[in-house]
Amino acid sequence: MxxxxxxxxxxxxxxxxxxxxxxxxxxxxxxxxxxxxxxxxxxxxxxxxxxxxxxxxxAGKCFSDLIGPLLRYLRSNVGRPWDKVYSEMCEHLDFRKTIGRHIFEHVQGIVSLHCSMGEDGKIYELTGWRPDRPVEGLYVHPRTGLLCWKGAVARKKKVRAQLAALPVTCIPLSGDQYHIKLNGIWYLAELAAASRSDVELQAAGHKRPEWFECFPYNPKLKKIEYYGWGGPHKRHYWILSKRQLSAKELKAAKLSNDAAQDK
Known part of the structure; x- marks a missing residue:
């Protein structure tokens, strides 16, 4: 150091x-x-x-600390026992002084010191005020005591994996016409925006409109679209009318009902 x-x-x-x-x-x-x-x-x-x-x-001085050199030092010691790395820092930094104590506070914010191994074999950071989460970045292995590094999974990769696991249950056609999937069966349905109340729809002649929610699917991109930072958001509709697709229509649309529903 x-x-x-x-x-x-x-x-x-x-x-x-x-x-x-x-x-x-x-x-x-x-x-x-x-x-x-x-x-x-x-x-x-x-x-x-x-x-x-x-x-x-x-012209004054900057008050934000420059932690780049400290982070590079810690990254260069990945694979070493954390006790030895900590002892080496103590040789050059005095914890009893304000500056040394301030540097160690940065270290505690960079390195996850308190971790545990879950039943799934993953390493989790132990936190007292929120649920335990998988470690990212620098951490001390709970069994070996070595300083380790785990790169954060790119947010785009997380989103792609999350969207790929979602089922496609609504495909827009034209206007208010959609292909929707209910209980494993595909229908040709007429949908109305959820912003319209059921009282308004009943006054327009639609009796007891059925509620429907789905993830927005883009037929051009052939994937579910992503909205919001919290994850994929569902869209909500009223089903004004629907009829089950025939075998010929299913083949033309390249769709298929669930096997259990075809029997």
Whole structure:
């Protein structure tokens, strides 16, 4: 571990100091002094907007810590016993001092120290205020005590796997016409948006409309579409009318009823 880790993580540069050779007063690059030149036309006061552009006296220091070097150090020690890694950090960082204690707080946030192995063989992070979850990133193996790493599964891969496991039960055709699957049987149905109340539909001549919900299917992309951050969202409809598809219609639409329902 590098001896200046505490300084690298804690001490940050000042704002806008990429303007080397820049004038603090004007924010412009300083030119060589020319005794034959007239400098009376240069501004003698700082603009108020300079404070908001990071120049002049307002140039302060960053207060966010730079944990990249600390993370790289921990990643380079994957496979080593965690006790040895921790002892090595204690040689360069004093937990009794504010800076050292602050670095160790970062370590506790980066490395999952308290884990257990579930019945399914997966490693779970033990948390006291929420359900245990599979570990991601750096963690200490509960049996071997080694520092390990598990890359997070890409969100897109999770979504694809989640959508692929969903059953297709509603295929839009044209207008209000849909192919829907109820209890393993495909129907040709007329659906109405769930925003319309059943009282309104009954007043329009539709008696006792049936409630139907499904995941939105895109026939062009041939997959269920994804809506929202919480997962696939169902759409809700009223079934105004429906009839079961014949064997010929099923073949033309490349659909099939469940085997138990065909008997």
């Amino acid at each position: 590098r001896s200046d880790m505490s300084k690298v993580v804690i001490e940050r540069p000042r704002h806008k100091y990429w303007k080397t050779l820049g004038s603090v007063k004007t924010g412009q690059r300083i030119r060589r002094y020319d005794e034959n030149n007239e400098y009376d036309d240069l501004p003698k006061r700082e603009k108020y907007s300079m404070h908001w552009q990071g120049g002049g006296k307002s």
